Amino acid sequence: xxxxxxxxxxxxxxxxxxxxxxxxxxxxxxxxxxxxxxxxxxxxxxxxxxxxxxxxxxxxxxxxxxxxxxxxxxxxxxxxxxxxxxxxxxxxxxxxxxxxxxxxxxxxxxxxxxxxxxxxxxxxxxxxxxxxxxxxxxxxxxxxxxxxxxxxxxxxxxxxxxxxxxxxxxxxxxxxxxxxxxxxxxxxxxxxxxxxxxxxxxxxxxxxxxxxxxxxxxxxxxxxxxxxxxxxxxxxxxxxxxxxxxxxxxxxxx
Amino acid sequence: xxxxxxxxxxxxxxxxxxxxxxxxxxxxxxxxxxxxxxxxxxxxxxxxxxxxxxxxxxxxxxxxxxxxxxxxxxxxxxxxxxxxxxxxxxxxxxxxxxxxxxxxxxxxxxxxxxxxxxxxxxxxxxxxxxxxxxxxxxxxxxxxxxxxxxxxxxxxxxxxxxxxxxxxxxxxxxxxxxxxxxxxxxxxxxxxxxxxxxxxxxxxxxxxxxxxxxxxxxxxxxxxxxxxxxxxxxxxxxxxxxxxxxxxxxxxxxxxxxxxxxxxxxxxxxxxxxxxxxxxxxxxxxxxxxxxxxxxxxxxxxxxxxxxxxxxxxxxxxxxxxxxxxxxxx
Numbered sequence: 309x310x311x312x313x314x315x316x317x318x319x320x321x322x323x324x325x326x327x328x329x330x331x332x333x334x335x336x337x338x339x340x341x342x343x344x345x346x347x348x349x350x351x352x353x354x355x356x357x358x359x360x361x362x363x364x365x366x367x368x369x370x371x372x373x374x375x376x377x378x379x380x381x382x383x384x385x386x387x388x389x390x391x392x393x394x395x396x397x398x399x400x401x402x403x404x405x406x407x408x409x410x411x412x413x414x415x416x417x418x419x420x421x422x423x424x425x426x427x428x429x430x431x432x433x434x435x436x437x438x439x440x441x442x443x444x445x446x447x448x449x450x451x452x453x454x455x456x457x458x459x460x461x462x463x464x465x466x467x468x469x470x471x472x473x474x475x476x477x478x479x480x481x482x483x484x485x486x487x488x489x490x491x492x493x494x495x496x497x498x499x500x501x502x503x504x505x506x507x508x509x510x511x512x513x514x515x516x517x518x519x520x521x522x523x524x525x526x527x528x529x530x531x532x533x534x535x536x537x538x539x540x541x542x543x544x545x546x547x548x549x550x551x552x553x554x555x556x557x558x559x560x561x562x
Numbered sequence: 563x564x565x566x567x568x569x570x571x572x573x574x575x576x577x578x579x580x581x582x583x584x585x586x587x588x589x590x591x592x593x594x595x596x597x598x599x600x601x602x603x604x605x606x607x608x609x610x611x612x613x614x615x616x617x618x619x620x621x622x623x624x625x626x627x628x629x630x631x632x633x634x635x636x637x638x639x640x641x642x643x644x645x646x647x648x649x650x651x652x653x654x655x656x657x658x659x660x661x662x663x664x665x666x667x668x669x670x671x672x673x674x675x676x677x678x679x680x681x682x683x684x685x686x687x688x689x690x691x692x693x694x695x696x697x698x699x700x701x702x703x704x705x706x707x708x709x710x711x712x713x714x715x716x717x718x719x720x721x722x723x724x725x726x727x728x729x730x731x732x733x734x735x736x737x738x739x740x741x742x743x744x745x746x747x748x749x750x751x752x753x754x755x756x757x758x759x760x761x762x763x764x765x766x767x768x769x770x771x772x773x774x775x776x777x778x779x780x781x782x783x784x785x786x787x788x789x790x791x792x793x794x795x796x797x798x799x800x801x802x803x804x805x806x807x808x809x810x811x812x813x814x815x816x817x818x819x820x821x822x823x824x825x826x827x828x829x830x831x832x833x834x835x836x837x838x839x840x841x842x843x844x845x846x847x848x849x850x851x852x853x854x855x856x857x858x859x860x861x862x863x864x865x866x867x868x869x870x871x872x873x874x875x876x877x878x879x880x881x882x883x884x885x886x887x888x889x890x891x892x
Contacts, residue, residue, distance in 0.1 A: 311638060311671065314668065314669070314670075314671040315669055317668065318665055318668035318669045319669075321665070321668065322654070322657070322665050325657075325661070326654075326656050326657075329656070330656055396652060397648075397650050397652030398652045398653070398654055400618060400648065400652055401652050401666075401713075402669065403618060404616060404617075404618060404641060404646055404648075405641065405666055405669035405670055406641070406669055407638040407641055407642055407670075407671070408638060559620070560619075560620060561619075562613050562618050562619030562620075
């Protein structure tokens, strides 16, 4: 077990160090900021639509989605890094030195959490500056807990794909499903205002209860909390198995 | 089976989809402290063998024990016992040499203090102290190879795998790396498994040589024994101006049977081996037979390869699939 954690800390340390010392790695943090500013800034009047009943207002409504989008894409970008490490051969160095190779997955996941924390904090600061209300019933820990689970799930998904394909061509295959899941949820209006096929898809989307619960935490109105955490935890477990499967395929391929 | 058994391989096979057997049932033994040269052309199966022995690629069948540990069921123990510098020095261009050593040491579980001490020691040993805090994207090929060697040694492994360590290096860097490998084996007792396609490298460094061709080991012994196996050395003399060829034939004929030589020259296979050269010189002097040129020809490992495979090692792999291709088919 010692090997597992020593490998994890070493891998995480390298990723985190690169993240903070190379400005190029900070660039992806701009995406959630762009989405937040564009959606919250350009669509504020949506909050006046009859039936829009989110108590914390439209900026807060968009902030939660932008936060979860930021942590999800943080996971995706970690997947890109893993794919790059396999393509340029650096992963072979990790595989060769790691007494416990599962520690490699944990290491990338820890680094992804640090990255997501930075991006999430950036989005939050911008949201506070633009007037997001901090009201009495605000459950910070619930919101952070869900964001952490979403980041871990996205990272494990990206890690599995990256290790399966072992090339940077894996990028679109990591990014596209995450984007679809994020956007086929009630992004711009609450679920009760959606109609047609998008409503059906949004209801089936496992991300919808997570988003709803996260928005509930911010508004001091907990909704679907148990379901959201159960889905998040199940996703983490399932995608951990997926990442392990990817690692084993990578081991077999040499 | 003891834990210091070096490397033991039995009937090791690796097949790739849509490809031939990259490694086709090889057997070999490498004793602790030995430098074993694994010689063969591109695509012969050298790198695939190394990938299997370093637990980076599972074998299709067969068994191998490295440092006494099974490469399939005891991978973590194998990895803790070995160091490896693979064909491509995979380094992170955004990290410095020192940061690479720190990372590698951390992966192996060395304490922070030990990491620093070991890093400084290895940087000095491979001559990279001055470049230690520069990002490796600015390193030359030789510097990257030296760093790669240092990384392989960071946890003081008992067994070191070097996969074509001098490919692409200039003669000076090659010579420096040879010195370091020799020192590791002679002074530190490290077992070295060295793959190469350079005959000279195997000849200079290896205690024993295994020659692999198309996935099979076709010969294995000390370089001297392999060369002796295919024939004794010969001596060729070119008569000086005004000296008859018959006089040279008469003298050289005392030391062995005549064999074909360059036009105008005389060559004999030395029945007493290379040690007979001094006697040849003395006899020529005693008889007053002057020669313009006298040359001792010893069989090379290329001659051994030619004898065993019917092809010359130089360029033998040029028309074969590269090992990268084999790996890509996995």
